Amino acid sequence: MTGANALIGISARALLCVKAVTGARRLVFAIVLILLGGTLFAENLRVQFIDVGQGDAILLQTDDHAVLVDAGQYQDAADYLGEHGVDLLDLAIATHGHADHVGGFPAVFETVQVRELWYNGQEHPTLTFERFLDAVLASEAEYREPARGDRAEFGNLAIEVLHPEGSAADYDGHLHDKNIVVRATYHEFSVMLTGDAEAELELELIELEDMVLESVVLKLGHHGSSTSSSREFLAAVSPAVVVYQAGEDNPYGHPHAEVITRIEETTQAEIYGTDVHGTVVIETDGIEYSVETSNGMRQPIQPHQFE
Numbered sequence: 001m002t003g004a005n006a007l008i009g010i011s012a013r014a015l016l017c018v019k020a021v022t023g024a025r026r027l028v029f030a031i032v033l034i035l036l037g038g039t040l041f042a043e044n045l046r047v048q049f050i051d052v053g054q055g056d057a058i059l060l061q062t063d064d065h066a067v068l069v070d071a072g073q074y075q076d077a078a079d080y081l082g083e084h085g086v087d088l089l090d091l092a093i094a095t096h097g098h099a100d101h102v103g104g105f106p107a108v109f110e111t112v113q114v115r116e117l118w119y120n121g122q123e124h125p126t127l128t129f130e131r132f133l134d135a136v137l138a139s140e141a142e143y144r145e146p147a148r149g150d151r152a153e154f155g156n157l158a159i160e161v162l163h164p165e166g167s168a169a170d171y172d173g174h175l176h177d178k179n180i181v182v183r184a185t186y187h188e189f190s191v192m193l194t195g196d197a198e199a200e201l202e203l204e205l206i207e208l209e210d211m212v213l214e215s216v217v218l219k220l221g222h223h224g225s226s227t228s229s230s231r232e233f234l235a236a237v238s239p240a241v242v243v244y245q246a247g248e249d250n251p252y253g254h255p256h257a258e259v260i261t262r263i264e265e266t267t268q269a270e271i272y273g274t275d276v277h278g279t280v281v282i283e284t285d286g287i288e289y290s291v292e293t294s295n296g297m298r299q300p301i302q303p304h305q306f307e
């Protein structure tokens with residue numbers, strides 16, 4: 001071995017030694033991270049199906065971010081945000097212009113700051129809708145009409161737009177046709193929020209290529225109405241938990257018994273409803289999840305209750 005080669009040999013050994021130390025340090029660091037993991041990285045997502053009576057309002061909340069999908073008809077969603085210390089929404093989504101989804105937004109805008117609001121642009125000739133629009137315009141929220149494939153990320157929480165394909169400002173058909181449908185993901189966890197999407201829209205989604213529909217949680221379209229939640233859609237989403245938002249003793253008979261039967265026949269899902277359980281909160285670390293209800297009732301709805 002020449003002097004130069006010996007030197008290279010020593011340097012190489014020294015380098016290996018440094019690498020080994022670094023490797024050991026990394027290992028120790030990794031173990032520390034794993035040990036601390038339970039506390040340091042314990043950020044959870046809480047999906048809160050707020051009991052707003054007959055209407056939809058869903059709050060997706062992590063330590064640093066909050067997204068609200070629909071706001072019910074009255075004051076309930078704003079009250080809930082206030083009571084739970086939410087003072088900023090990164091994003092608010094109004095799925096369509098009906099009162100039981102947008103009626104609560106003026107109160108929400110009075111209660112919290114909203115950074116961005118998504119709506120499909122379709123007009124609706126009611127006073128409630130006009131008040132909703134006025135509140136949006138008077139706010140500092142950035143307004144956007146999202147399109148299929150759009151995606152917003154807030155830390156590990158991602159919101160993807162599945163429907164409509166683009167602005168519905170020029171659409172004059174039924175408000176449910178261009179309802180905004182989003183799928184939210186958080187690590188391995190996912191929740192499909194359908195607003196009042198009906199069966200025809202569901203089939204449109206199923207027929208799209210490259211569209212991931214499978215989700216851990218499904219919010220049933222249109223408050224559990226039989227015009228939504230087709231067998232095909234339930235099978236495609238294949239949820240472990242379904243939640244519908246409906247008022248106790250509502251005049252529409254929501255949720256419809258045939259929807260409960262379809263769920264039972266096509267999925268293994270547990271069924272929760274705000275009319276029975278009050279506010280339903282699904283908390284997840286991104287892998288596992290648990291369900292809590294505001295009235296303390298943990299038992300999912302049994303299909304025979306609807307027979």
Ligand SMILES: [Zn+2]
Binds near residue numbers: 101
């Ligand atoms: Zn509705």
